[in-house]
Amino acid sequence: MSVIGIVAEYNPFHSGHEFLLNQARLVSENDPIIVMMSGNYVQRGQMAIMDKWQRAKAALNSGADLVFELPFSFAVQPADIFANGSIRMLSNLGVSELFFGVEDANLNFSYLGQKINQIPKNRMDFRDYTQTYATQYNEMVAREVGHEVNQPNMMLAVAYAVASEQLDTPLHLHPVTRLGSGHDDQLLQDKIISSATAIRNYCLHHPNDLIELKKYLPKGELAALEKQKVYPNWNLLFNFLKYRIESASLEELRSIYQMSEGLEYKMKEEIHNAEDFTSFLRQIKSKRYTYARLRRLCLYTLLNVTEKEMQASYQDVSTLLLGYNSRGRNYLKKIRKDVELPIISKVDKKNAASGTLGLQVRVDRLFEQIMGEDQNFGRRPIEVK
């Protein structure tokens, strides 16, 4: 049996994601495809454009057999923690094969992963304050492996490989070249595959006329997207962030996860006159931090995620089952009693009291406030025939 795993954000789910699922199905045949998907907040530090249930449904309708939620504690993190969390959870669920989309599938990712794992830890402790951590990491990787690795999906793929090679039984890696990427960029408009970023931007700029997206989105998903009253984005959240930074004490800001090197002073100083989120980010940007890192920091601040709370969440890691089909359900029945990782099918006061689930339920509150629909209590996994 070859159980296939995919790590995804599906923000939103589009034909490129469908293509990867189809590739995976060719290999899995009747074995299950398990997706570990970010919830209502994504890696680059923002709300997802559709809620997790809608995105899980789209994936199930396009060939996924099981969709689980990657907890906030791993989902809104730099590539290494994101990859580590998701790969470990997939492995725990019995996955042996990892499918992922990359710009160039010809690289030997397992080899890269092994090589990077051999780099002594002390050489990864970067002290050059004039460059971002990401830049220094990439340069180090390039030096060690003889490859420049800086396209976003490649970097994530390398992180998967590194995480996988740290498992007792590493996964078999199946890189799949993304269509419509790289040198085809200019032709994007003519392809049936577009990037999630382009789709999100389209939603924000043409909220009342999404029909153009029908080439890129599964039919049911487009209908769901059209029904949405609001497309979450930082502009909707900026007033809350401003209110929070202005009303919080320096001490409170200092307790926020990843608030380092006096960034709380900088935030306090700049927020008052910032006109929007983009200009605020620009004001607090320094050579030391990437925009992604700062966007995540803003999100932690907005959601009041403290260092203490983040660390505490790791004491009790679980995953929320978002949906399944019959193949998925059968597989789940078979493995459930042997899996260490607690699988949650129903959020209740007890399991939402702490751990990764507790944190993810709490941060979803703001998503609920923006979208007007409960995301955890009262929800049950989606069942697809």
Added chain:
Amino acid sequence: MSVIGIVAEYNPFHSGHEFLLNQARLVSENDPIIVMMSGNYVQRGQMAIMDKWQRAKAALNSGADLVFELPFSFAVQPADIFANGSIRMLSNLGVSELFFGVEDANLNFSYLGQKINQIPKNRMDFRDYTQTYATQYNEMVAREVGHEVNQPNMMLAVAYAVASEQLDTPLHLHPVTRLGSGHDDQLLQDKIISSATAIRNYCLHHPNDLIELKKYLPKGELAALEKQKVYPNWNLLFNFLKYRIESASLEELRSIYQMSEGLEYKMKEEIHNAEDFTSFLRQIKSKRYTYARLRRLCLYTLLNVTEKEMQASYQDVSTLLLGYNSRGRNYLKKIRKDVELPIISKVDKKNAASGTLGLQVRVDRLFEQIMGEDQNFGRRPIEVK
């Protein structure tokens, strides 16, 4: 010399307030009238409908000689703390005569104040959890003095009297019967005097057509009110309150000033499904607390005012000078070096770092966010000829 003091909110300033100033002028002749006015937040736990500078200006244009800001630490408080803070500050500024509007000016307020001050403290420690503190206090006052005292301005007047009688040199009290109050209520519409509450409601319900208010407001003030883009009210703030209560930890809520007896649990429980501020208040209401008390608690929560911060503010009490005319300026020159109370004419980073000024500058941030205009830094007292 008889220096006159008035405690006010002017929310907004209207012809009733003008009447009181005129009565005071008859007595003061060429001596100064000093107003101690709430800032951008008022006693009943909400934002003022106009900013403090506009309200101070209206008072100066109608006969006040000096307007000072009553710090948030005293202004958003039950009657006893409100009265104590304002009366002490006025006394400190050299005031000897206190003018105030009441429903019935025939009572002997000094006598009431003395009488209440004689009640042993332990009899004021109410333990009946089925009634609000205010009800128990009023019953006690009625028992002791033989009068039912429950009209809002009467209660405040009694509190002034109590506070005044605690001074080394009590103030001379000048109660003035409010026009258009009491049995005249039904005729309000035909009088040139209306209540501040009625005016605020009118602004909220007819934001684009304030001309009806011209009978009740000084001309310049009406123009200023018409220019305002927003009339602050709890509906504008409810989303922030909801966001805050949902994202704060129980521990953080517990640290809020006046968060007692497990109200933090009740708030967390009720906020999620509350549709607006009024229904939220109704949900957390119990026999033990008045709406005013709960509204203030919501405001402290919204503004993140902790018990610790409130207590710390009292270590360094000062007052911000909002405006003056030439008579006021001359008086100020004369007394400034002898007054213990620091008088602030210009907010800077140093004086805004702590104390009552620090707190009031910080809580004004949300007012600034709603109204779009700085309230402290860069502002100077208004000068009226």
